[in-house]
Amino acid sequence: MFDDQNLDTMRNSGEGTLANQVVYIDSNNNGRLDANERRLKTGSNGRYTFTGLKPGTYLVRVVPTGGYDQTKPVKHAAQVVKVAKGQQRSDVDFGLTRNALVKGTVFFDANRNHLRDRSEGGLSGVTVYADVNGNGKLDSNEARTLTIAGGTYTLLVAPAGKVQIRVVPGSRTVTAPTGGLYSHTLKAGQIVSGRNFGLR
Numbered sequence: 001m002f003d004d005q006n007l008d009t010m011r012n013s014g015e016g017t018l019a020n021q022v023v024y025i026d027s028n029n030n031g032r033l034d035a036n037e038r039r040l041k042t043g044s045n046g047r048y049t050f051t052g053l054k055p056g057t058y059l060v061r062v063v064p065t066g067g068y069d070q071t072k073p074v075k076h077a078a079q080v081v082k083v084a085k086g087q088q089r090s091d092v093d094f095g096l097t098r099n100a101l102v103k104g105t106v107f108f109d110a111n112r113n114h115l116r117d118r119s120e121g122g123l124s125g126v127t128v129y130a131d132v133n134g135n136g137k138l139d140s141n142e143a144r145t146l147t148i149a150g151g152t153y154t155l156l157v158a159p160a161g162k163v164q165i166r167v168v169p170g171s172r173t174v175t176a177p178t179g180g181l182y183s184h185t186l187k188a189g190q191i192v193s194g195r196n197f198g199l200r
């Protein structure tokens with residue numbers, strides 16, 4: 001079990017393991033932990049081990065706690081594990097996260113119509129940030145990112161929660177969205193796209 005901080009469903013360098021998360025064998029495949037189903041908790045190294053399984057196919061799931069939710073497998077799917085006689089499997093990993101992602105584009109709104117017209121390009125090097133305290137300013141403890149070529153950005157909100165997504169317009173003014181911000185209450189593991197900003 002690993003801490004998928006950047007929600008990419010892989011364990012990257014710097015991403016640790018998660019202890020005390022419940023793993024269970026969903027014998028009746030109802031997506032819930034029922035009273036008669038085997039379960040255990042991940043150890044301090046993030047590992048779990050079910051022993052004494054008969055050959056067969058098992059659905060393994062997690063019950064994330066502590067503000068985490070599942071990123072791997074995607075869409076809260078189970079790990080489907082086939083076990084032959086005498087076989088050991090050590091590759092049945094889960095990714096969980098407490099974070100959320102917001103994606104979008106910052107564009108140059110040349111005609112100030114609040115929309116991105118075909119001729120209007122993206123702006124790179126613009127700061128987009130998570131205004132956690134809602135004061136309209138980028139504070140030192142608030143997550144931020146820079147738009148790249150084409151004006152796109154990916155902002156990691158850690159941990160997920162209530163947030164306003166804003167840009168630092170510099171010498172420009174924000175023409176879109178109306179009010180200059182997006183308000184969200186982000187859940188762990190949530191990815192929100194299309195949060196675009198216009199600057200002029």
Ligand SMILES: [Ca+2]
Nearest residue numbers: 004008010012
């Ligand atoms: Ca990752």
Ligand SMILES: [Ca+2]
Nearest residue numbers: 026030032034
């Ligand atoms: Ca079940």
Ligand SMILES: [Ca+2]
Nearest residue numbers: 131135137139
């Ligand atoms: Ca702020």
